[in-house]
Amino acid sequence: MRYLDVDITPKISKIGLGAWQFGSREWGYGDAYAEREADAIVHRAIDLGVTLFDTAEIYGFGRSERILGRALGDRRASVFLATKLFPLLPVAPVVEQRAVASANRLGTRLLDLYQVHQANPVVRDGTTMRGMRALQTVGLVGEVGVSNYTLDRWRAAEQALGSRVLSNQVQYSLVCRGPEDDLLPYAEAQQRVIIAYSPLAQGLLGAKYDRDHPPAGRVRAGNPLFLPENLDRAADLLGVLREVARAHDASPAQIALAWVIRHPAVTAIPGASSVAQLESNVAAADIELTADEDTALRAAAARFQPISGRSAIPKLIRSRRRR
Ligand SMILES: NC(=O)c1ccc[n+]([C@@H]2O[C@H](COP(=O)([O-])OP(=O)(O)OC[C@H]3O[C@@H](n4cnc5c(N)ncnc54)[C@H](OP(=O)(O)O)[C@@H]3O)[C@@H](O)[C@H]2O)c1
Numbered sequence: 001m002r003y004l005d006v007d008i009t010p011k012i013s014k015i016g017l018g019a020w021q022f023g024s025r026e027w028g029y030g031d032a033y034a035e036r037e038a039d040a041i042v043h044r045a046i047d048l049g050v051t052l053f054d055t056a057e058i059y060g061f062g063r064s065e066r067i068l069g070r071a072l073g074d075r076r077a078s079v080f081l082a083t084k085l086f087p088l089l090p091v092a093p094v095v096e097q098r099a100v101a102s103a104n105r106l107g108t109r110l111l112d113l114y115q116v117h118q119a120n121p122v123v124r125d126g127t128t129m130r131g132m133r134a135l136q137t138v139g140l141v142g143e144v145g146v147s148n149y150t151l152d153r154w155r156a157a158e159q160a161l162g163s164r165v166l167s168n169q170v171q172y173s174l175v176c177r178g179p180e181d182d183l184l185p186y187a188e189a190q191q192r193v194i195i196a197y198s199p200l201a202q203g204l205l206g207a208k209y210d211r212d213h214p215p216a217g218r219v220r221a222g223n224p225l226f227l228p229e230n231l232d233r234a235a236d237l238l239g240v241l242r243e244v245a246r247a248h249d250a251s252p253a254q255i256a257l258a259w260v261i262r263h264p265a266v267t268a269i270p271g272a273s274s275v276a277q278l279e280s281n282v283a284a285a286d287i288e289l290t291a292d293e294d295t296a297l298r299a300a301a302a303r304f305q306p307i308s309g310r311s312a313i314p315k316l317i318r319s320r321r322r323r
Helices: 030-047 059-078 092-106 125-138 151-161 183-190 201-206 228-233 235-247 252-260 275-286 291-303 309-322
Strands: 052-054 080-085 111-116 141-147 165-171 193-197 266-268
Touching: 030 059, 030 275, 052 193, 059 080, 059 092, 080 092, 092 111, 092 125, 111 125, 111 165, 125 141, 125 151, 141 151, 141 193, 151 165, 151 183, 165 183, 183 193, 201 252, 228 235, 235 252, 235 291, 252 266, 252 275, 252 291
Parallel strands: 052 080, 080 111, 111 141, 141 165, 165 193, 193 266
Antiparallel strands: none
16 A cells, blocks of 8 residues: 555555445445445455545435444554535534534544535535634544535635645546646645545446446436446547556556556545455555556546536436336
């Protein structure tokens, strides 16, 4: 495992583990996964040097936090535990109550990283960060983070907190490269962290799905990337991923992850549906892509133009009916 060069203890692993899948029915992994596989995934991750574990109060309405807390058990101290506040009404007293509730579900006295899941369009960050500051003062929260924040709003949150907001958790992958414009340079210059979510584009970049074999579960039934037309359009990118993968004796998913974590400020938090996937994802931390491979992957990613936005909606409805 490799770790981020940031003054944090325990060090943050370049590959973490996303726990949305734990206990969230919309992924469709079932009870055996929640009751047994999730535990095994967490333990294997710790064995392999993963320190960053990410969950949120909204995942499975608290079930993900409970499952993760139970799985960590007496190994809790060795990890950097991150959860998120769903900012329905993120005023200071609510922020404080919700942090306590998350800590209880996780069975911990410290949230190493407490993140605002997304920017609230109405409630500004002043009151939210007042709550965060109080939580840091009493020692329930170590570092404060945000998620899905623009750079301006991230900076505003830092100003409101009066100290660093360590991380911004954003979608970042070969099919979603927006954070490269401003968030990555800011993070690198300021010793901040970008936590890349959906680094495998929810499994698309694992290269095992096509129009005849779409993934199961409501999450991906609602993701336009898995529309039959988009799976067709992704064939070229997946082909380049396979080609680079062959040169490294690796899998397409490993190359997709190695690409995401090339940047020094980035850690990725792929979800895993099995221990084998987790092991494969961790091994991606050791893959070094060449500049030529990076160029080829970027070019293929730029050629991939999925149907998205409004034009995807009627197609999504039709495709859900067919499943
Ligand atoms: N802050 C936010 O707003 C936000 C939003 C989304 C996610 N997140 C966080 O980010 C984490 C990861 O994102 P995500 O779950 O959306 O997407 P992801 O990590 O890109 O995709 C995870 C899925 O990819 C497949 N996969 C994983 N490893 C693989 C491998 N080695 N080979 C082939 N397929 C593999 C698995 O699905 P199958 O095996 O079923 O194909 C797995 O469930 C979440 O768990 C959550 O913690 C945060």
